[in-house]
Amino acid sequence: MSTEPQAGGPPGAGAQPEAAHTAPPGARPGAVLPQPPGGERSVTVGAANHAPVTTGDHSPITAVTVGSLPPVADVPPAAGPVGLDAQARQFVGRTRELAVLEQALSGGRGAVVQAVHGLGGIGKSALAAQYVALHAREFTQVVWLTAEDGAGVEAGLRRLAIALEPQLDRFLSSEALAERAVAWLAAHDGWLLVLDNVTAMRDISALLERLGGGGGRFLATSRRAVGWQRIGATPVRLDVLAPDEALALLGRTVGAAAQTLDGGDELCAQLGHLPLAIVQAGGYIAQNGLTARAYLALLAEQSAHLYATGDEDTDPGRTIARTWRLILDRLAADDPLPGRILRVLAWFAPDGIPAGLLNGLAPQPGLGEALGKLAAYNMLTRGGDPEEPLLAVHRLVQAVSRTSDPADPHRTPELVDEARARATRLLIDAAPRQPGSPATWPVWRRLLPHVLALADHTSPETDTLTTCRLLGLTGEFLQDQGDLPRAIDQLSRTYDSDRRLQGADSPSTMISLNNLALAHEGAGHLQRAIELHERNLADRLRILGPDHPNTLTSRNNLGYTYREAGDLDRALPLLEQNLEDRLRILGPDHANTLVSRNNLALAYRSAGDLDRSIALHEHNLAERVRVLGPDHPNTLGSRTNLADAYHAKRDLDRAIPQHEQLVADSERVLGPDHPTTLIARNNLATAYRSAGQVDRALAMHEQILAARLRILGPDHPNTLNSRNNLASTVRATGDVARAAALFEPLLADVERALGADHPQTRTVRDNLDSARRRLADLARRAQDPPA
Structure with missing residues (x-):
C-alpha cells in the first residue's frame, strides 16, 4: 500500500x-x-x-x-431525531392508524417491528413522521433511515454515528461509522428506528441480525405487502384518505381563499383521495393561481403533463407518474407481464374485477405469479371468494396507466392502444350472447361496471367492430333490466360507430338502428322511436327489398310503436299487412308469423275490438301450443295476453282461472323468480282486485313488489309498476291517504328513471292527482256534513 x-x-x-x-x-x-x-x-x-x-x-x-474510544454504552443519545427530513409534511386525519402505531410501539421492551405498507403516494412516510412528531419524547433516540436499499441503510447508520460522536467523521471509514452506530443501538434500549420505504426484506433482516435483537422498536414503511412475517413484523395496510380528510389536505396545501377550492371535492375524488396526488395538485394550483375546478378541466386535457408536474418545490422523482414507474421498472426487469396486466386493468372499473377475466392474457401459473407481484407492491389488491377472486386497482393508478406518454417505456401510445384493445377483447369473450335470458344475468351484472368503465374511458373515435359488438350487447342487457337511459347511451354509440366503420347500409348498422329504436320505445320516447323505425324500414326496403325477413321485422316494430303511440289508423293496416306477408313468405308455423298475429291481436284490443282480439289470441295460443309446445315461454306469453283480454272484457270467470293456471305453470317451468312468472302473478293479483278480492290482491302485490325489488332492482319499469299497482290496491281498500303517500314518492322515482313523458309516468301522475282530489273531497265533506 x-x-x-x-x-x-x-x-x-x-x-x-x-x-x-x-x-x-x-x-x-x-x-x-x-x-x-x-x-x-x-x-x-x-x-x-x-x-x-x-x-x-x-x-x-x-x-x-x-x-x-469511549464504550458505546457510555455514549449519550443525540439531541433530537436523527435523519428525519426537516421539511414540513402536510398531514391530516389517520387517527385510527396512529392509534395502531401507538399501541404497537409505545412502552414495553424488546425488538418489535411494526410495518406500514400501501400504494406509492398513499402517505406512509407522512404517517411515520407524524407518529415521530407526537411520540419522539417517549424514546431515548429516534433514527430515520431511508431503506430503499442496503446503501441507504448504511448511509443512515453513518449519520447516526456522526450525530452521536461528531468527531468520528474525521477519521473513521464509512464502514467503521456504520458498525459504531450498530454497536450503539445494540448497547442501548428504548430507541425507535424508522426504516422508510423498505424495498427488500433482506436489508431489514440483515440489520436485525447485526443488532442481535437490540432493545428498541422498529417502524418500517414499504410498498411491499408481503414477506413481513419472515422478520416477525406486524403489517398494517394504509388506504386512501376519507373524502373530508382529502379536502382538508388540499386546503392546507393550497393555503388560499375558499373560492380556490371550488370543485375541490370533485378533484379529490378524481385523484382517488391519494395524498401524494392531492399535494402535487395543490402545489400546482397555488403556484399557477388556479382553482380546483380549473385544475380539473386542465387534467381532462393535459393529464400526462399534470401527472408528472407539481410546483417548483416538487421533487420530479416524487410525482405520481414517476412513483409508479419505478415499481414497474423493477418488475419489468424480470417479466413484462405485470406491466401488461396493469395497463389492461386500467380500462376496467377500479373494484370488483373478476380475476378470471384476465385468463386470456397468459397461461397459469405465470398469470397468477404476475398478479402476485403486483399485489406484493400494492399496485392491486385481491379479495372476494377464493374460488372467484376479485381484483381492485386504485383509480389513479388506472388513470396514469391508460394515459400515454412517449417518455415512459411502460406507457407509450402503442402499449396503451394495445391494452385498450386487449381489455375490449377480454370483455367481449366473457360476455354472454343472450342478455335477455335470466340465466346470463349474474355474469352480466359482474361484467357491467367494467364495460361501462371501458366506454367512459374511451372515445368513440377509437371504437372498433369489437367495441360495437360489446356495447350493443350491453345496451340490450340494460334495456332488459329497465335501465333505459344508459341503454340508449350504449346503443346510440353502437349505431354511430357501426355507421362510421361499416356505412349506413351495412346489415350490422341497420340492426344497431333497430335496437336503438326499440330502446327509445321502451323509454317512452315514442316519436323518436317512430322516426328511427321509419328510417330503418325505408333503408331495408331500399337495400333488402319488401320480402326480406329483416324488412318484415322493421314493419312489425314500426306498427307496434304506432300502437303504443295510440296511432291505430297507421298501426292496424301495417300490422295486418305484415301478418299476411309473413304467412306468405315465412309460413304459418314460423316464430315471427306468430309474433305478428300476437301484435295484431294487441292492436285490436287497443282499438276496443275485444272480440276480434280474443279470437286472434285464442288462435295464436293454439298455434303456439302446436308449434312450440305448452311450456315454451312464448306459449306462456300467449296465455298471458289471452287472459288479459278476458279481463279487459270483464269476463273474470274465464280470466281468473287462466291467470291462476298460468302462475302455476310459470313457476313450474321458469321458476318463482323469473320475470315472466312475476308478470303472471301481477296480472292475477290485478284480476283479484277487479273481482273485489282486495285483501287477497293487496297481499299478492306486496309479495310481488318485494320480489321485484330483490330481482330487478328499484328502478326497473316492472318494479315501478308493482309500486303503482300496490298503491292502487291500497286505494281500493278505502285508505286514500296511504295511497296518496305511496303515489307521491313513486311519481318522483318514475320521472327520474323513465322521464316525465313516459306513459307509465303519466299513469302514476293521473293516479296521484285522482287520490289528491279524493282526499280534498273527503276533507270538504268532513268540514261540511250534509244537513
Whole structure:
C-alpha cells in the first residue's frame, strides 16, 4: 500500500522525517482528532494497525485504536431525531392508524417491528413522521433511515454515528461509522428506528441480525405487502384518505381563499383521495393561481403533463407518474407481464374485477405469479371468494396507466392502444350472447361496471367492430333490466360507430338502428322511436327489398310503436299487412308469423275490438301450443295476453282461472323468480282486485313488489309498476291517504328513471292527482256534513 510523508512538529520547526506506516482500515490520510494544547496522545484503532495523524495544532498522534474510544454504552443519545427530513409534511386525519402505531410501539421492551405498507403516494412516510412528531419524547433516540436499499441503510447508520460522536467523521471509514452506530443501538434500549420505504426484506433482516435483537422498536414503511412475517413484523395496510380528510389536505396545501377550492371535492375524488396526488395538485394550483375546478378541466386535457408536474418545490422523482414507474421498472426487469396486466386493468372499473377475466392474457401459473407481484407492491389488491377472486386497482393508478406518454417505456401510445384493445377483447369473450335470458344475468351484472368503465374511458373515435359488438350487447342487457337511459347511451354509440366503420347500409348498422329504436320505445320516447323505425324500414326496403325477413321485422316494430303511440289508423293496416306477408313468405308455423298475429291481436284490443282480439289470441295460443309446445315461454306469453283480454272484457270467470293456471305453470317451468312468472302473478293479483278480492290482491302485490325489488332492482319499469299497482290496491281498500303517500314518492322515482313523458309516468301522475282530489273531497265533506 502506498504511503505519504507527513509533516509534524510545532509551528515554525523544520520538517522532521518520520517513518512511513501502512494505513489501517478506517484511517484517512490527514484526518485529525481534537487534542489538548501540546503534548502527544495515543488513540487505538486496531491492535496491529497504526497510522500517523496530526492534531489541529500539529501535535503528533502516533496511533489510533477503537479500543481507546469511549464504550458505546457510555455514549449519550443525540439531541433530537436523527435523519428525519426537516421539511414540513402536510398531514391530516389517520387517527385510527396512529392509534395502531401507538399501541404497537409505545412502552414495553424488546425488538418489535411494526410495518406500514400501501400504494406509492398513499402517505406512509407522512404517517411515520407524524407518529415521530407526537411520540419522539417517549424514546431515548429516534433514527430515520431511508431503506430503499442496503446503501441507504448504511448511509443512515453513518449519520447516526456522526450525530452521536461528531468527531468520528474525521477519521473513521464509512464502514467503521456504520458498525459504531450498530454497536450503539445494540448497547442501548428504548430507541425507535424508522426504516422508510423498505424495498427488500433482506436489508431489514440483515440489520436485525447485526443488532442481535437490540432493545428498541422498529417502524418500517414499504410498498411491499408481503414477506413481513419472515422478520416477525406486524403489517398494517394504509388506504386512501376519507373524502373530508382529502379536502382538508388540499386546503392546507393550497393555503388560499375558499373560492380556490371550488370543485375541490370533485378533484379529490378524481385523484382517488391519494395524498401524494392531492399535494402535487395543490402545489400546482397555488403556484399557477388556479382553482380546483380549473385544475380539473386542465387534467381532462393535459393529464400526462399534470401527472408528472407539481410546483417548483416538487421533487420530479416524487410525482405520481414517476412513483409508479419505478415499481414497474423493477418488475419489468424480470417479466413484462405485470406491466401488461396493469395497463389492461386500467380500462376496467377500479373494484370488483373478476380475476378470471384476465385468463386470456397468459397461461397459469405465470398469470397468477404476475398478479402476485403486483399485489406484493400494492399496485392491486385481491379479495372476494377464493374460488372467484376479485381484483381492485386504485383509480389513479388506472388513470396514469391508460394515459400515454412517449417518455415512459411502460406507457407509450402503442402499449396503451394495445391494452385498450386487449381489455375490449377480454370483455367481449366473457360476455354472454343472450342478455335477455335470466340465466346470463349474474355474469352480466359482474361484467357491467367494467364495460361501462371501458366506454367512459374511451372515445368513440377509437371504437372498433369489437367495441360495437360489446356495447350493443350491453345496451340490450340494460334495456332488459329497465335501465333505459344508459341503454340508449350504449346503443346510440353502437349505431354511430357501426355507421362510421361499416356505412349506413351495412346489415350490422341497420340492426344497431333497430335496437336503438326499440330502446327509445321502451323509454317512452315514442316519436323518436317512430322516426328511427321509419328510417330503418325505408333503408331495408331500399337495400333488402319488401320480402326480406329483416324488412318484415322493421314493419312489425314500426306498427307496434304506432300502437303504443295510440296511432291505430297507421298501426292496424301495417300490422295486418305484415301478418299476411309473413304467412306468405315465412309460413304459418314460423316464430315471427306468430309474433305478428300476437301484435295484431294487441292492436285490436287497443282499438276496443275485444272480440276480434280474443279470437286472434285464442288462435295464436293454439298455434303456439302446436308449434312450440305448452311450456315454451312464448306459449306462456300467449296465455298471458289471452287472459288479459278476458279481463279487459270483464269476463273474470274465464280470466281468473287462466291467470291462476298460468302462475302455476310459470313457476313450474321458469321458476318463482323469473320475470315472466312475476308478470303472471301481477296480472292475477290485478284480476283479484277487479273481482273485489282486495285483501287477497293487496297481499299478492306486496309479495310481488318485494320480489321485484330483490330481482330487478328499484328502478326497473316492472318494479315501478308493482309500486303503482300496490298503491292502487291500497286505494281500493278505502285508505286514500296511504295511497296518496305511496303515489307521491313513486311519481318522483318514475320521472327520474323513465322521464316525465313516459306513459307509465303519466299513469302514476293521473293516479296521484285522482287520490289528491279524493282526499280534498273527503276533507270538504268532513268540514261540511250534509244537513
